[in-house]
Amino acid sequence: MTTLSDVAKKASVSKMTVSRVINHPQQVTPELRRIVEQAMEELDYHPNFVASALAHQRTNIVKLVILEDIDTTEPYYMNLLFGIANGLGKHHYALQLATDNDITTDGVDGYIITGERAKDVNWLDQLGKPFILFGENRFGYDFIDTDNKLGEQLATQYALDKNYQSVIFIGIDEKEAFEYSREAGYINTLQSHNLVPKIFRIQNHSSLAEELIINNWKQLAPNTCFICASDRIAIGVVRALKRKGANIPKDFGVIGFDGVLLNQISNPKITTVKQKFFELGDLLAKMILQKIKQDGAQQGEILIEPELVKSESTRN
Incomplete structure (x- = not known):
């Protein structure tokens, strides 16, 4: 041998x-x-990586904990999973999936956690194994995320560059860091042009976005662009505008956020802020492995610049 x-x-x-x-x-x-x-x-x-792991008292397993409902119409998790699995595989680590009722410290070396909310802080502090978060947070935990603020800055500036007179933000009704950052990107861009922000907040469902537009139709003037905090919200806005016979993108523009599938299946296709989920996943794997190697040492935060993908729901 x-x-x-x-x-x-x-x-x-x-x-x-x-x-x-x-x-x-x-x-x-x-x-x-x-x-x-x-x-x-x-x-x-x-x-013999198994023997090496045993020698270091490790399992070579990282668990991905998803603390929110995964809707089958939100395919970005699949892209994120592939990115994480690819990054872990380079170093001969395996990936396990878990929900919030399946979080144990047995048999794993560390955690990547997504969908956490303020209510999760107490048990996160007692987890006992290295972990990092996918998603901004204000509690000092290591995290990687898209630069949400920059994303909505790009979207809002693009709407203004296309000469939409009114730019309205439809946000996700969550008191969480990623949503605050997206709203801040919109607000700061409008204020830099001496314009007054107008914000609606709803749960992240296309039917609620459609209902919002229908119920406020009389107050919505042509030459308006809607900056949406997700493609799911954007697709609901498009449906409502079409129901009302509005001209998209001449009279009304729509910009989403995420850039995974939903923007493509919409008719018209939606201009969106594209998150780089595969790259994010690969970086999450890299950070958690570094943290495991360094016995839980603080790793900090990384924000990845998104890309504005222009399509049919905004003026050329």
Whole structure:
């Protein structure tokens, strides 16, 4: 059976160097890594990652905890999952899924948690294993998220650039950091142009967005663009405008937020702020593994710049 020593001899390096290439490839140069990996391939050497995990008293498992209902019409979780699984797989870690009633510290090395709310702070503080959050928070926890404020700044500025006279924000009725940031992006952009913000807040359902537009139709003048905190809200706005025979995008514009499927199945297709879910997932994996390696040391926060994807629901 080929051993670590055989690989080291074949590559003309020390056993420590081979170990670093296997367990901490970021600590060696690309050239040295290629030499060692080539020796491993030629000798048909396969590291025993299970034994390594046991030696470090680890399971090589990270659990993704989802603390909100997953609607089958919200496909962004699938993109996020693929990103996380890809990032963990690079380091021979497995991903488990859990809901809020299946959170145990047995058999896992750490957690990625999404959908947390202010009410979750108490049990998060007592979790006992390294964890990071997907989503902004104001409690000092490590997190990665889209730059929500920047996203709505881009959307609002684009609406103004397309000469919509009125720009209205329809937010998600949640007292959470991501929603505050999205509203702030809208408000700050309007105020920088000496314009007065107008905000509606509803639960994140397309039917409620449709109802909102219908009920306020008499107060909505043409030449208005709706900045929506989600594509689900945006698709409801589009439905209502079409019911009223409005011209989209000439008289009314609509901009969503998320950029995964719903913006594409709408007719007309929706201009949206696209979140980079696969990249976010990969970064979440990287951060939690770093935190596990550093025995729970603070990692900080990362905000990823979103992309404004222009489509048929706004003027060209």
